[in-house]
Amino acid sequence: MATEGKFIKGTSCNGCPLRPLQVFRSFKADELAFVNHLKLGELAFGSGAAVFLEGEECEHLFTVLSGWGFRYKTLDDGRRQILNYVMPGDLIGLQGSLTGEMQHSIEALSPIRVCVFPRSKLSELYREYPELAYDLTWIAAREERMLDENLLSIGRRSALERAAYLIALLYQRATTLELFSGGWGSIPLTQQHVADTLGLSIVHTNKTLRKLADRGLIRWAEKGCDVRDIDGLLTLAGWDGLSEPKRPFI
Amino acid sequence: MATEGKFIKGTSCNGCPLRPLQVFRSFKADELAFVNHLKLGELAFGSGAAVFLEGEECEHLFTVLSGWGFRYKTLDDGRRQILNYVMPGDLIGLQGSLTGEMQHSIEALSPIRVCVFPRSKLSELYREYPELAYDLTWIAAREERMLDENLLSIGRRSALERAAYLIALLYQRATTLELFSGGWGSIPLTQQHVADTLGLSIVHTNKTLRKLADRGLIRWAEKGCDVRDIDGLLTLAGWDGLSEPKRPFI
DNA sequence: CGGGAGGTTGATGAACCTCAAACAATGTGG
DNA sequence: CCACATTGTTTGAGGTTCATCAACCTCCCG
Numbered sequence A, B: 001m002a003t004e005g006k007f008i009k010g011t012s013c014n015g016c017p018l019r020p021l022q023v024f025r026s027f028k029a030d031e032l033a034f035v036n037h038l039k040l041g042e043l044a045f046g047s048g049a050a051v052f053l054e055g056e057e058c059e060h061l062f063t064v065l066s067g068w069g070f071r072y073k074t075l076d077d078g079r080r081q082i083l084n085y086v087m088p089g090d091l092i093g094l095q096g097s098l099t100g101e102m103q104h105s106i107e108a109l110s111p112i113r114v115c116v117f118p119r120s121k122l123s124e125l126y127r128e129y130p131e132l133a134y135d136l137t138w139i140a141a142r143e144e145r146m147l148d149e150n151l152l153s154i155g156r157r158s159a160l161e162r163a164a165y166l167i168a169l170l171y172q173r174a175t176t177l178e179l180f181s182g183g184w185g186s187i188p189l190t191q192q193h194v195a196d197t198l199g200l201s202i203v204h205t206n207k208t209l210r211k212l213a214d215r216g217l218i219r220w221a222e223k224g225c226d227v228r229d230i231d232g233l234l235t236l237a238g239w240d241g242l243s244e245p246k247r248p249f250i
Numbered sequence C: 001c002g003g004g005a006g007g008t009t010g011a012t013g014a015a016c017c018t019c020a021a022a023c024a025a026t027g028t029g030g
Numbered sequence D: 001c002c003a004c005a006t007t008g009t010t011t012g013a014g015g016t017t018c019a020t021c022a023a024c025c026t027c028c029c030g
Helices: A029-038 A094-099 A119-128 A130-156 A159-176 A191-198 A202-214 A230-237 B029-038 B094-099 B119-128 B130-156 B159-176 B191-198 B202-214 B230-237
Strands: A006-009 A041-045 A050-052 A060-066 A069-074 A080-086 A105-108 A112-118 A218-221 A224-227 B006-009 B041-045 B050-052 B060-066 B069-074 B080-086 B105-108 B112-118 B218-221 B224-227
Touching: A029 A119, A029 A130, A060 A094, A060 A119, A069 A191, A069 B130, A080 A130, A080 A191, A080 B130, A094 A130, A094 B130, A112 A119, A119 A130, A119 B130, A130 A159, A130 B069, A130 B080, A130 B094, A130 B119, A130 B130, A130 B191, A159 A191, A159 A202, A159 A224, A159 A230, A191 A202, A191 B130, A202 A218, B029 B119, B029 B130, B060 B094, B060 B119, B069 B191, B080 B130, B080 B191, B094 B130, B112 B119, B119 B130, B130 B159, B159 B191, B159 B202, B159 B224, B159 B230, B191 B202, B202 B218
Parallel strands: none
Antiparallel strands: A006 A041, A041 A112, A050 A105, A060 A112, A069 A080, A069 A105, A218 A224, B006 B041, B041 B112, B050 B105, B060 B112, B069 B080, B069 B105, B218 B224
């Protein structure tokens, strides 16, 4: 896999698949026009492709249009920590655009399409569209909130609670985005990904997931995970669940 | 302790203790005037005071002027995770200002003074001062970067490496702010704080810190920690150290 | 003088990691 | 078509790391 992204030029924001979704706020006409003006085109990555690599210069900002990915960092000896997952509507590369160099990597979990913006036009955005600028800050703050939750989970929850929290979170995020609507869909993960998210070894992750499956909370499918009992997961994790009101995206 | 904050009205930005520091970018005259216009006054908290509590409505933004504090979250049964430390120049309450309700708590580690801004004037800032707006996003992205590092540490480093990383980080952040200039200063922590940051029990934290001390890397002082060998800590943690160019603050 | 907060230490067991092996599913080249 | 490699999952054995419990100690303060 790990294919380079394929570039698709000149697609308009009018047919954006995100815009109809309930979760996202609607744009005013001039904002939409401006975002359309920002947009360079789209990129498509195959499953397993590197969207960004740590240390790279970052000329572009991406908004995910479809597909799953994950952000991660590694230590020198190869130990990997997954920081968060990226899903449709998420903005990626903002950190890099502000500081010049990416401090983390991003990899596609499934085939993924992103919308491409040049970072050179960011200052124009800040000057001309204060509400979009506010949205950017809001988006950064949302990411921060997710990281806070994640840190709490890894630092203070047991392996079983952690796994329950992770799967419940991914399930709810995906549900809000209507990714599972119309029948079925699995969370496209390997147990290695789960392990690297929870800070556990793959062996212990396997045994932990088995416990969740034995309790009827999840089912491990071919290349992924199905949720069987979301309330059970939430209870086990001691978590209230996701509350996301209408939110901005760019 | 845990005293309520004492409010001090009408202090100007001209005498701001942060402005002379090398780390911070300088303001243009009109920006400075605007920030001064934003500023309501200052608040002083005693050591151990609650600056913010999770779930609170958040009317104000604070910029730390002096002192140390920490951000944390807790699970229902009381387990606590420290997410990050706040030091002079850090903006706190941004998350809450954007989403209405604080998702984490902040407590003072030492006596702390903060600068108070009303969140109601944020929209004015975004409309009139795009560069300050950009700075706000930048600041949010910086916090995100620190959380990424933290997550990597807790998820994938051993207890000893984690402790080394934490102390090295705090030491370097403090050094950049010239907090230890002119002789001596310790990082004002208890071992309970270290434990809640690293996701360890207090007993094991104690044994881990003892190992660092036995190796001559740190010295545990009365109510705090002195760094003896910063390079040793960095090597042990497998970390390059902090690289912070001039950065914005509000 | 007593009490509380913070630090230190040892014993014991649980949680988790590493090593090792095996299995199923899938794809590849001959 | 089969032999073979690859990727992902599963399981057991044995060892390390870490948590919990229980003391005890020091320092500081009322």
